[in-house]
Amino acid sequence: MAPATPFSCSKQIAVAGGHARLVRPPACVLPRLRQRRPTRIFAASGNTATADSKANLRNLTYDLSEASASNGESQTKPIKVAVSGAAGQISNHLLFMLASGQVFGPNAPIILQLLGSERSINAIEGVSMELEDSLYPLLREIKMGIDPIEVFEDADWALLIGAKPRSKGMERADLLDVNGRVFAEQGRALNEVASRDVKVVVVGNPCNTNALIAMENAPDLPPKNFSALTRLDQNRARFQLAVKAGVPFDKVSRVAVWGNHSTTQVPDWVNARIGDTPASKVIDDEAWFKEDFTPKVATRGASVIQKWGRSSGASTAGSIADHVRSLIQPTPEGDCFSMAISTDGNPYGIADGLFYSMPCTSTGNGDYDIVPGFEVDEWLSSKMKASEEELIREKECVAHLIGLEGAACAITEDTMLPGEN
Numbered sequence: 001m002a003p004a005t006p007f008s009c010s011k012q013i014a015v016a017g018g019h020a021r022l023v024r025p026p027a028c029v030l031p032r033l034r035q036r037r038p039t040r041i042f043a044a045s046g047n048t049a050t051a052d053s054k055a056n057l058r059n060l061t062y063d064l065s066e067a068s069a070s071n072g073e074s075q076t077k078p079i080k081v082a083v084s085g086a087a088g089q090i091s092n093h094l095l096f097m098l099a100s101g102q103v104f105g106p107n108a109p110i111i112l113q114l115l116g117s118e119r120s121i122n123a124i125e126g127v128s129m130e131l132e133d134s135l136y137p138l139l140r141e142i143k144m145g146i147d148p149i150e151v152f153e154d155a156d157w158a159l160l161i162g163a164k165p166r167s168k169g170m171e172r173a174d175l176l177d178v179n180g181r182v183f184a185e186q187g188r189a190l191n192e193v194a195s196r197d198v199k200v201v202v203v204g205n206p207c208n209t210n211a212l213i214a215m216e217n218a219p220d221l222p223p224k225n226f227s228a229l230t231r232l233d234q235n236r237a238r239f240q241l242a243v244k245a246g247v248p249f250d251k252v253s254r255v256a257v258w259g260n261h262s263t264t265q266v267p268d269w270v271n272a273r274i275g276d277t278p279a280s281k282v283i284d285d286e287a288w289f290k291e292d293f294t295p296k297v298a299t300r301g302a303s304v305i306q307k308w309g310r311s312s313g314a315s316t317a318g319s320i321a322d323h324v325r326s327l328i329q330p331t332p333e334g335d336c337f338s339m340a341i342s343t344d345g346n347p348y349g350i351a352d353g354l355f356y357s358m359p360c361t362s363t364g365n366g367d368y369d370i371v372p373g374f375e376v377d378e379w380l381s382s383k384m385k386a387s388e389e390e391l392i393r394e395k396e397c398v399a400h401l402i403g404l405e406g407a408a409c410a411i412t413e414d415t416m417l418p419g420e421n
């Protein structure tokens with residue numbers, strides 16, 4: 001096969017019957033797809049996904065062997081990334097970042113495995129159509145459905161974003177139960193069909209406890225492969241410190257977020273650095289740290305909604321990309337990143353058996369280490385304790401989903417982050 005000629009053609013306007021219309025010259029018809037001999041495989045008959053969980057898998061598969069060989073490309077195994085809640089606000093940004101190579105890099109072909117709910121299956125098909133029409137060279141296959149057993153098959157990464165929003169009048173304890181059941185089912189499915197080294201990132205709220213539930217329901221997978229997203233909180237904290245100090249954000253490092261992804265979260269200014277100096281020395285204003293910075297980070301999502309009328313989909317997607325990249329790229333010397341992880345054996349005295357956000361580093365192999373030796377002063381300690389207590393209460397509310405008996409659910413206070421209900 002002759003090497004493909006670069007695609008360059010412009011749309012022409014023809015006038016037919018008095019109406020202007022856009023015409024593509026024949027040579028311009030989807031050259032990349034033609035070059036790659038696309039084949040569509042429909043698990044269901046016809047070309048429309050249905051709400052039947054067994055029949056709605058649709059694959060779009062590009063056969064790349066011929067094109068790759070003619071271009072001298074090496075055959076890199078695509079990364080299989082399962083995304084739940086694929087028709088939601090966050091995914092609407094994240095899927096395009098994944099397909100364009102912004103997350104796993106420009107040389108990593110990708111297969112997207114999209115999980116939706118029954119209500120969102122049509123919307124997921126719409127999202128896939130947009131992905132198809134974006135002609136991302138790295139996107140090799142889109143698979144979609146509403147049965148996690150089918151959709152999570154062989155997944156290398158599972159980004160669990162989908163969750164039920166809290167309906168009017170619903171208590172936080174009820175939300176823990178409703179979403180807990182979803183994450184228990186998804187944990188079992190990952191245990192059964194995902195890659196044995198799948199990395200699971202839980203975003204759907206309450207994400208710390210949902211991550212615990214997913215992990216407990218996947219006993220054959222390494223607990224260290226599960227984490228929950230607090231990177232948005234870290235990014236928000238980093239930005240606030242940069243603005244206050246009047247420096248570019250890349251001068252701000254060692255920003256830990258401790259605890260739960262809720263209003264009890266603890267963005268850590270005690271250990272943060274601006275350049276080589278402790279942030280508290282550059283910003284010599286303890287009252288600002290305690291009374292302004294901390295609540296500002298926790299209520300940032302509400303501020304976005306107030307101004308813009310919609311929740312923080314794009315910045316959350318960006319923070320999920322940061323979270324993944326932090327696990328597959330070495331952490332810069334002296335820095336850390338935050339995510340909620342299993343507390344078993346942690347060096348900060350947090351009770352075992354929870355998912356709690358802590359400062360981590362990675363060598364870039366997908367694994368992480370907790371950074372030891374962060375200073376925990378009295379103020380930080382009392383805040384960290386309150387967040388730990390809250391996670392223990394949350395765990396009691398989902399005891400029935402993680403094989404524990406005899407716990408009573410006694411959550412009264414609402415600590416959902418405003419803007420993420």
Ligand SMILES: NC(=O)c1ccc[n+]([C@@H]2O[C@H](COP(=O)([O-])OP(=O)(O)OC[C@H]3O[C@@H](n4cnc5c(N)ncnc54)[C@H](O)[C@@H]3O)[C@@H](O)[C@H]2O)c1
Nearest residue numbers: 085087088089090116117120162163182203204205229420
């Ligand atoms: N951890 C964080 O930092 C963080 C930040 C922002 C939002 N969130 C949480 O992320 C979640 C998603 O946010 P969003 O703005 O994309 O919400 P959204 O309502 O726009 O989208 C959620 C999608 O999930 C789908 N869904 C519901 N149940 C599902 C299930 N069982 N399986 C698969 N899909 C399911 C829904 O149909 C919907 O399409 C929410 O729980 C939100 O609170 C977390």
